[in-house]
Amino acid sequence: MFQVNFRLNLTRHILIAVLALVTSACAGKAVPPVFYPSEPDAPRYQYLKTIISEADLKSSALSKALTEGTFAFQKAFDVAAYKNTLIVTDSRLRGYAVINFDTSKINFIMNDSNNSRSQFASPFGLTVDTEGTRYIADRRANRVLIYDKNDHYLRSIDFKPENSSPVDVAIAGNKLYVAHLKHNRIDVVNLDDDTVSELSTGETTLEWPAALDFKNGHLFVTNLLQYNIIKLNTDGEKIATYGDLGDGTGKLARPKGVAVDRRNRVLALDASFGNFQIFREDQQLLGFVGKGGTNPEDLSLPAGIAISYDLAPFFQKYAAPGFILEYVVAVSNQAGPSKVNIYGYGKMEGANYPE
Numbered sequence: 001m002f003q004v005n006f007r008l009n010l011t012r013h014i015l016i017a018v019l020a021l022v023t024s025a026c027a028g029k030a031v032p033p034v035f036y037p038s039e040p041d042a043p044r045y046q047y048l049k050t051i052i053s054e055a056d057l058k059s060s061a062l063s064k065a066l067t068e069g070t071f072a073f074q075k076a077f078d079v080a081a082y083k084n085t086l087i088v089t090d091s092r093l094r095g096y097a098v099i100n101f102d103t104s105k106i107n108f109i110m111n112d113s114n115n116s117r118s119q120f121a122s123p124f125g126l127t128v129d130t131e132g133t134r135y136i137a138d139r140r141a142n143r144v145l146i147y148d149k150n151d152h153y154l155r156s157i158d159f160k161p162e163n164s165s166p167v168d169v170a171i172a173g174n175k176l177y178v179a180h181l182k183h184n185r186i187d188v189v190n191l192d193d194d195t196v197s198e199l200s201t202g203e204t205t206l207e208w209p210a211a212l213d214f215k216n217g218h219l220f221v222t223n224l225l226q227y228n229i230i231k232l233n234t235d236g237e238k239i240a241t242y243g244d245l246g247d248g249t250g251k252l253a254r255p256k257g258v259a260v261d262r263r264n265r266v267l268a269l270d271a272s273f274g275n276f277q278i279f280r281e282d283q284q285l286l287g288f289v290g291k292g293g294t295n296p297e298d299l300s301l302p303a304g305i306a307i308s309y310d311l312a313p314f315f316q317k318y319a320a321p322g323f324i325l326e327y328v329v330a331v332s333n334q335a336g337p338s339k340v341n342i343y344g345y346g347k348m349e350g351a352n353y354p355e
Contacts, residue, residue, distance in 0.1 A: 033320040034297045036289040036343075042351040045289045047297035048318040048328065051086075051340040057104040071097065071108045073339035076332035078168070078257065078304030081311065082128040082149075086330050088304075088340055089123040089136060096123060096136060098151065099340070101314045112153035118145065125168025125179070125211060125304070135176060137166040144169055144178060144189070157189055157196070170212035170219060172234070177219060179209040186212070186221065201236040211269075211304075215260035222268075227252045229268050229279075242266050242279045250277065250285040257305035261327065261345075267305055269331065274299040276331065289343055290331070300336025305329065315344055322349040 035043035050056065053072035075092035086099040095110035112118035122140035129135070132149025142164045144157040157176070159166060163183060170177040176189040177199065184206045186199040199219075207225035214220070218239060219232045227245035229252075230238055243252040253272035260266050264281040274292030279285055290299045312325040319325055325346040333339050347353055 033323075035320075037287055042353050043323065043348050044287060044345060045329070046319055046323055046344045046346070047341070048315050048344050049342045050296045050338040051099060051342070052338070054104070054106045057099070057101070057106070059104075071106050073097065075334050076304070076339040077123070077334060078125045079306045079330045079332040079340065080126050080128045080134075080304075081306045081308035081330065082132050083310050084314070086306070086308070086311070086340065087126060087128060087134060088332055089126050091122055091124060091334075094120045094123065096120075096126065096134070101311060107151065109147065109151045112147070112151075115153045117156055118147075118153035120145065124166070127169045127171045127176075127212075129171045135169045135171060137169050137178065139165055139167055139181075142166065144176070155194075157194055159187075159196075167210060168212045170214040172214045172219075177212055177214065179212050179221070181208050181210055181224075184208065186219075199232075199236045201232065201238070204230065204232070204236070204238040210255070211257045213258050213260050216262075216264055220258050220260055220266065222255045222258050224255055227255060229255065229258050229266055231266075240281075240283055242283055243268055243277070249288060252277075256303045257331075259305045259307045259329070261307050262309070267307070267329065269302050269305045271301050271303065274302065276302070276305055276329070289329075290341075294337055296338055297341065298336070298338065299331060299333055299341060300338065301334040302331050303334050304332040312344070312346075315342060318342075319344055319346065320348075323347070324349065 034047040036045040054070045077089045077091045079088045084102045089096045098107045121138055124137050124139050126136040134147040136145045142159045142161045146154045165180045165182045166178050167181040168179045174191045178187040187196050188199050189196050209221050210224040211222035221230050223230050229242040231240040252270055256271045257269040266279040267276045269276045275288045275290035277288040307327050309327045311328050315328050316325050323346055325344040327345050329343045331341045
């Protein structure tokens with residue numbers, strides 16, 4: 001029996017190796033880079049890569065073939081960046097995946113076998129703190145589940161089912177902001193003792209707060225039914241508004257995720273348009289990236305967006321010659337063939353960029 005199984009396995013690996021060599025030899029011409037904006041404007045963003053399964057992290061045809069049948073995303077909902085990893089919730093698979101770009105592995109977490117309360121029901125938004133701790137909003141379970149950087153369950157923050165709909169979270173020191181979509185509320189959790197209080201927004205109306213990001217001392221909120229992104233200070237006072245209802249550039253139809261870079265540029269993801277729009281700190285529109293469709297660079301019901309400066313060196317190898325990356329943008333898709341898309345923000349050497 002051992003000899004038979006050994007021969008079968010050896011035959012399988014030989015066939016895979018031959019297939020990989022044939023595939024490599026028959027590969028077509030390189031696909032031209034996709035830039036945003038397109039020529040004749042100087043490029044600001046470039047589509048770099050799509051990640052569907054662990055095979056997309058491999059560099060050779062053989063290694064791709066050997067990972068056939070491993071984990072693959074089904075309905076990627078939100079994405080967060082931490083050092084050399086991207087962390088992505090999958091609402092259909094009921095868990096989250098850790099994409100490690102150093103090891104080219106994807107580890108999928110559904111629960112911690114040591115604790116029955118660690119089971120996910122409907123994981124939506126997530127955030128990661130500076131220590132790598134993961135905070136995941138589970139809408140159906142009415143709680144935020146907390147896992148450490150090694151993906152061990154720590155504890156949960158529970159909300160009353162009749163008065164909660166947690167869909168996203170943002171972290172600022174010892175404060176965790178929790179958005180309750182259909183209850184038009186943002187809670188603030190003191191992580192030192194897990195006490196919960198509601199964030200007072202004064203005269204600012206929250207209508208389905210769908211996504212959060214905390215950057216540079218401010219909380220950015222996707223106000224879905226107001227069709228905009230609002231910027232709040234830590235006291236809940238509105239500082240600025242980005243976008244409003246419409247079907248043109250600078251307008252929003254179905255705003256979802258939001259991410260803010262180090263220069264306070266706001267990236268607003270829109271599920272209807274299949275793109276993210278970039279606003280300057282003074283609310284001026286700078287441009288947009290993406291469109292709906294089935295090409296690898298296209299977006300389909302995008303829901304989550306994250307910025308990573310740490311991963312820029314890793315993805316530099318995918319950039320066009322002379323295009324130097326400052327950071328990468330990861331976007332998760334609930335539908336379509338592309339599940340996690342990576343775009344790079346940077347500048348082309350020799351191009352003229354206005355200030």
